[in-house]
Amino acid sequence: MIHPDALTGLVLAGGQGRRMGGCDKGLAPFGGRPLVSHAVAPLVGRVAAVLISANRHPEAYAEWADRVVADVEPGYRGPLMGLYSGLRAATTEWAVVVPCDSPALPDDLIARLSAGLGEADIAVAHDGERLQPVVMLLRRSLVDDLGRALAAGERRVERWIARHDWRAVDMSDCAEAFANLNTLDDKRRLEARRRETLRR
Secondary structure: OOOHHHEEEEEEOOOOOHHHOOOOHHHOEEOOEEHHHHHHOOOOOOOOEEEEEOOOOHHHHHHHOOEEEOOOOOOOOOHHHHHHHHHHHOOOOEEEEEEOOOOOOOOOHHHHHHHHHOOOOEEEEEOOOOEEEEEEEEEHHHHHHHHHHHHOOOOOHHHHHOOOOEEEEEOHHHHHHHOOOOOHHHHHHHHHHHHHHHHO
16 A cells, blocks of 8 residues: 555646536536535545646635646646646655546545556556546656657547556446546436435
C-alpha cells in the first residue's frame, strides 16, 4: 500500500460540460450536493492533499479541495491538460486521479489501485468491459513526459498511458461505480438509481 503522505488526490473538473448545456459539471447538483463532493469522497483521509483541476468557479471548488488548479494553458485542452496541470502542482511521489462526474466510485478505490499497481508506474481501473483511463494511480515523475506529449499534440489519455509501464486493475465487481454523467438524462437516471439503492 502507498502511504497517504505519498499521495495527492486529483479531481478532473476542468471541462466545458458541452453535453450538459455548458454547465460547470462538477458543481451540478446530484443527490442534494455538488457532483464534485461525491468524487472527492473516496480521497478524503486517504491522501495528503486534494487538488481539483478546474477552469471556472475556483471559489466554489475551494470548499472541496486543499487547492484548486487551473490549466497551465488556456483553451479547454482536455483531461490530459488537467492531469498535467495537477501533476505540476502536486508535491507527492504519487497521484490518484478521478473525474468529477463519477459520483459512485468505491471507498476502497485507492487501496485497489495500489494493490494492482505491482512494479508498474500507472494503475488504471477496468470495469470489466472497458478501461476507465481517468481513474488511475500514477507516479508524479511522469509529468515531464506528459508535458512533452502535450507539446507534440497528444490529447488522448489512453495513448499517453500506453507509452508507459501500466497495469489494468479489475474492478468488474463494481462496474456501476464508473457510470458518469455526460448528459442531463445520465444525471436523472443515476439519481433515480441512487434513490432506489438508498431505499433498500
